[in-house]
Amino acid sequence: MKFLLIAGFPDSLLQFRGALIEALQAADLEVHVAAPDLPEGDAMRQRLEAKGLIIHDIPLHRTGMSPVADLKCTLHLWRLMRAVKPDFVMGYTIKPVIYGSLAGWLARVPHRFALVTGLGYAFQGQQSDGKARRLLRSLVQGLYSLGLRRTEKVFFQNPDDEALFRTFSILPPATPSCVVNGSGVNVAEYHPTALPAAPHFLLIARLLGDKGVREYAQAAAQIRARRPDVLFSLVGWIDENPDAIKQAELDAWTGQRTLNYLGRLADVRPAIAACSVYVLPSYREGTPRTVLEAMAMGRAVITTDAPGCRETVMDGVNGWLVPVRSADALATAMQRFLDEPELAARMGTRSRDIAETKYDVHKVNAVMLHEMGIQ
Known part of the structure; x- marks a missing residue:
């Protein structure tokens, strides 16, 4: 059984998903990770490979809204999934969720999941926002909806985000969702220490x-x-x-x-x-x-x-x-x-x-x- 995890920022794989990756490996899954900026010989790639992971460098630009670049990334992910044939795929953060979910659906990956870890700049809206900001928010919501319709289940890290996605029909009623308590923290590695004397x-x-x-x-x-x-x-x-x-x-x-x-x-x-x-x-x-x-x-x-x-x-x-x-x-x-x-x-x-x-x-x-x- 193979699990493909898609990230927009390679450092986050160990910092925020390290324990999840270990749990997947402990469940006897072959874990693949896909993220940008992981060429052969890269120090982060070597750290990931040392964990027994199979690494795939992808042409994903974490910021910016270039249709050509995003289409190229989606096609790259589709080809990757056709070659790897994962049983499970999950993306986290905006672009991996959207384009990973679409590519997984096109590649007929049996089990497709999304992890919404926060809503980011596009959702930080106010009534005074300009036309460009409102247009960006509308575009991101539409793309999210397109991608999440192709998932088996969507994970949220707080109930407000889940409610927002339901209220604005970004997440269709037929798609199940689950709220988890964030990314968690390893309480054995982050242990209590004495307070300093001064504030x-x-x-x-x-x-x-x-x-x-x-x-x-x-x-x-x-x-x-x-x-x-x-x-x-x-x-x-x-x-x-x-x-x-x-x-x-x-x-x-x-x-x-x-x-x-x-x-x-x-x-x-x-x-x-x-x-x-x-x-x-x-x-x-x-x-x-x-x-x-x-x-x-x-x-x-x-x-x-x-x-x-x-x-x-x-x-x-x-x-x-x-x-x-x-x-x-x-x-x-x-x-x-x-x-x-x-x-x-x-x-x-x-x-x-x-x-x-x-x-x-x-x-x-x-x-x-x-x-x-x-x-």
Whole structure:
């Protein structure tokens, strides 16, 4: 039995799907992975091959909407599936879901699944959006609908995304769906650590506007105006995305010492261990993996009352929920941890409990394999 997993970003295969891949292998499946930027001799390709995976480099452009390029990718995936003859195929993130599902249907792969890990830039809409943004959203919704109609089941990482897809008929009534608790977290690898003596807030994210990076910087500036001893760290990188933070903005925050920028980290555990409270002011998520990692390490969390984020925090129990796009509300929540220093330890203990009970990656993957008929 063969399983083909399609990704838009090769690093995510081990970072976010490593435990799922191991579970598939443990179920005696031959696992193939397809992703762009995996030529022969590439370091990531070698790491994947060392895991016993069969690697396929594909011409997929993660960003951009070129019909010619996307058609080329779909045809490439179709030819790949005709050659490999997988029994199962699953894509995650927008283009692998859409074009992987279509190619799997054309290639007559028996079992086709999709994993919607978040809705991305195209769905971050407001009434004030321009014509181009609205057109992009309409196009993506139509393509999603076209692809998902060809799947056996669709996995979502929060109930709001599932409801949105049903409400707007992106997911047809006849196609089953299942909500899972995000990508999960390995609670054995992310274990609790002692809190630092001084207050220290941390955000880990791609440097995009819709991750709430600007609100984080604004709230940090408010707090530091009266408490210059408080540290605000930022981990991440400027992504190829229309909503990306500009380099000049990042330079201004670091130059004014509003934020302590740590760059992109291969291992975020030391950064989480150094913080006392984790912050993610995102506008919308699937289920934010960084929040789960921080929870597993015993950190209180401030995040938004937004789809995907609100599921991770019991307000007042393991952290605080704040409105989307509100730097003032974010600063108020941060101030509560400064006024009541014992909160961070108490809420952090509850975070660890929730991570173990709800978000253990092995529990999440067991549900997915059962729903796919593999276990």
